[in-house]
Amino acid sequence: MAGETTGAGGTISTVGVVGLGTMGAGIAEVFARGGLRVVAVEITAEALEHGRATLARSTDRAVERGRLSAADRDGLLGRITFAVGLPALAEVDLVVEAVPERLDLKRRLFADLDRICRPTAILASNTSSLSVTEIAVATGRPDRVVGMHFFNPAPVMKLVEVVRTVTTSTEVVGAVQALCARLGKVGVTIGDRAGFIANALLFGYLNQAVAMVESGYASRAEIDAAMRLGCGLPMGPLALLDLIGLDTAYEILDTMYRRGGRDRRHAPVPLLRQMVTAGLLGRKSGQGFYRYERPGSAAVVPDGQTPLAAPPDGARPVRRVGVVGTADAVTGLGELFGQAGYDVLVVSRDAGRTGGLAGLADADLVVEAVADELAAKQALFAELAEVCKPEVLLATTTGTLPVIDIAMAARRPAEVVGLHLIDPTRAGAVVEIVRTVRSSAEAVATARAVCAGLGRTGVVCGDRAGFVVRALLFPYLNDAVRMLEASYASVDDIDHAMTLGCGYPAGPFEVLDRLGPEVVLRLQRSLYRESREPGLAPAPLLEQLVTAGRRFRDRAAG
Numbered sequence: 001m002a003g004e005t006t007g008a009g010g011t012i013s014t015v016g017v018v019g020l021g022t023m024g025a026g027i028a029e030v031f032a033r034g035g036l037r038v039v040a041v042e043i044t045a046e047a048l049e050h051g052r053a054t055l056a057r058s059t060d061r062a063v064e065r066g067r068l069s070a071a072d073r074d075g076l077l078g079r080i081t082f083a084v085g086l087p088a089l090a091e092v093d094l095v096v097e098a099v100p101e102r103l104d105l106k107r108r109l110f111a112d113l114d115r116i117c118r119p120t121a122i123l124a125s126n127t128s129s130l131s132v133t134e135i136a137v138a139t140g141r142p143d144r145v146v147g148m149h150f151f152n153p154a155p156v157m158k159l160v161e162v163v164r165t166v167t168t169s170t171e172v173v174g175a176v177q178a179l180c181a182r183l184g185k186v187g188v189t190i191g192d193r194a195g196f197i198a199n200a201l202l203f204g205y206l207n208q209a210v211a212m213v214e215s216g217y218a219s220r221a222e223i224d225a226a227m228r229l230g231c232g233l234p235m236g237p238l239a240l241l242d243l244i245g246l247d248t249a250y251e252i253l254d255t256m257y258r259r260g261g262r263d264r265r266h267a268p269v270p271l272l273r274q275m276v277t278a279g280l281l282g283r284k285s286g287q288g289f290y291r292y293e294r295p296g297s298a299a300v301v302p303d304g305q306t307p308l309a310a311p312p313d314g315a316r317p318v319r320r321v322g323v324v325g326t327a328d329a330v331t332g333l334g335e336l337f338g339q340a341g342y343d344v345l346v347v348s349r350d351a352g353r354t355g356g357l358a359g360l361a362d363a364d365l366v367v368e369a370v371a372d373e374l375a376a377k378q379a380l381f382a383e384l385a386e387v388c389k390p391e392v393l394l395a396t397t398t399g400t401l402p403v404i405d406i407a408m409a410a411r412r413p414a415e416v417v418g419l420h421l422i423d424p425t426r427a428g429a430v431v432e433i434v435r436t437v438r439s440s441a442e443a444v445a446t447a448r449a450v451c452a453g454l455g456r457t458g459v460v461c462g463d464r465a466g467f468v469v470r471a472l473l474f475p476y477l478n479d480a481v482r483m484l485e486a487s488y489a490s491v492d493d494i495d496h497a498m499t500l501g502c503g504y505p506a507g508p509f510e511v512l513d514r515l516g517p518e519v520v521l522r523l524q525r526s527l528y529r530e531s532r533e534p535g536l537a538p539a540p541l542l543e544q545l546v547t548a549g550r551r552f553r554d555r556a557a558g
């Protein structure tokens, strides 16, 4: 029957949504789009008006973009009743709650819903990190309480994590899964664990990106550009935090820290707390890591850092570029610089075959790409220091060795930087410009100008293992392996959670297999050695797969 979903637990035709903030307004829209009648509830008339306006804006935008006809919009909005206070929910079949992420608040709310709603009604929480079990036992019907975790923005993201506690009945899970299917969503049923699948993998990464901003390791806009362009993510971590809301993100991290084994990577970075206290909540307040046209808007107002700053003054002119390295590497790099109009001199240095460096005497820039071994690189930089002119920029393309160890061998460390090219053939691709504690401002400015000259996106960062992209990406991959190891979710469920819930182009296991588990393990070991952070220790299953020479998807198949 139109407008109804029948599960073993009965028929769902009218749903309630409590809290019409960042998530609730979108969830109400999803239900109304799916043909259900919706009772949308807020705590005050003002908040209700705000929620109604959010829904109107979102559906108007869908009409403008041709995703919804005007008649369908009117029909959709006509199915929603707005009300202040919970008594309006007396007759609904299911309620989804999306009030702030605080356990005491949710437990009180569920106790009230239990009194007000029909005994057969299903009570669902959109919590990201709190224990659904603890919420359920605040009611007299814990068998009818479930987690229904939507993703932001709810109308766009396909995933719903359906959280089943030890008390949730099978028929309730079945009814909620049927409802997800009817809404065009993909429901993944999982147990009640802090952060479920997606947030357990996402929030350590987001927090670490904030730590990078706080410590001045790299700038806000460059970190975001690095993750968008270097990993193909739909948005960078700081822009995503602005979308989530910094207050909500703070509460999620705080809960994950307490519930998830006190992993320090989830202890909210102090900068987050300061921003929340200062009212810098992200898009919803009009300013977070970025400034927006007005509260609720997605349009970023340009400032000193956004769009990315032009190369600063002080760059030295670069015309002649020497490229020294293995045959494969120098061919690629030679083409890259040649196509950008530089005069290129290529010196091939494969094992047992060493070209001379004399031709590099008047190079403005020398880029090194020999085998990734410290001794080989140090020997080459010592030779370059003898041959090159004093004001040359010397760059190493290493992705795994500390740049300062190489720079010191050159005896002119001020002129040495790292230039770590990620997927370099792609226009706009990221180049991590690694500034050591000895790099001069001119050297860094020159490197920036060279990246701009190549049509690539330069991201200046400090000299730590993994630089920006892999320091943020690999711990997340390692965490996915730990989750698999704990048998919390399957390879497919974890990959789906990140693609369908967060819009990632590929899930962590697809990425691990593509990069090679051995590559990830090697750098993860460096990250762990450098930081001594227990949460960064390589997952035993990752070690085992590398030892066995297998990939994650072979393992799943076998």
Ligand SMILES: NC(=O)c1ccc[n+]([C@@H]2O[C@H](COP(=O)([O-])OP(=O)(O)OC[C@H]3O[C@@H](n4cnc5c(N)ncnc54)[C@H](O)[C@@H]3O)[C@@H](O)[C@H]2O)c1
Binding pocket: 018, 019, 020, 021, 022, 023, 024, 041, 042, 043, 044, 047, 097, 098, 099, 100, 101, 102, 109, 126, 127, 128, 129, 149, 150, 151, 152, 243, 244, 245, 248, 252, 284
């Ligand atoms: N923000 C996200 O990206 C995101 C994603 C998935 C899940 N969640 C979860 O969704 C929930 C809501 O988060 P949010 O970011 O939408 O929060 P929000 O602060 O944007 O919105 C919360 C809304 O709840 C209302 N509210 C507060 N107390 C209420 C009450 N007693 N009765 C009715 N309404 C009340 C507030 O007025 C506000 O409009 C949290 O549990 C959060 O963890 C958030």
